[in-house]
Amino acid sequence: MTTTPQTKQNSITVNTLKQKIDNEKDLVIFDVRSKKSFEKSHIPNAVYAVCDANSQQNIMPKLPKNLEYVLVGDGKSGDKNDTYVSHMSSMMKGIGFNISFLENGMDNWSEEYSFRDFTRHQFSKFKKDDR
Secondary structure, eight states: OOOOHHHHHTEEOHHHHHHHHHTTOSEEEEEOSOHHHHHHOOOTTOEEOOOSHHHHHHTGGGSOTTSEEEEEOOOOTTOHHHHHHHHHHHHHHHTTOEEEEETTHHHHHHHHOOHHHHHHHHHTTSOGGGO
């Protein structure tokens, strides 16, 4: 993906996002890929979101601006969704949101952290008798 200075400025690395999840930061992860892609796999605790004109007018104004938001797209270089995610991130930052997008999207997350690895990490927080 070719990034502009503003695009890079609004991005977050997969490792930084993983640290924030592990540290239980107040974080909202919006997955803006297709519904089918989201249902197939997504980052734990991410929510499926559609960022269309309706959501910009009726939902975004109701979102608290004191939280941190991360947008997740496909991550395919030059992909329409990838361009859309960086544009949405810049637009939301411009109206006062603390927002970024995941560099190289879900493709990068999937390469770094498989569901199996994340699940093992999450379960390690529980005692054996809690399972």
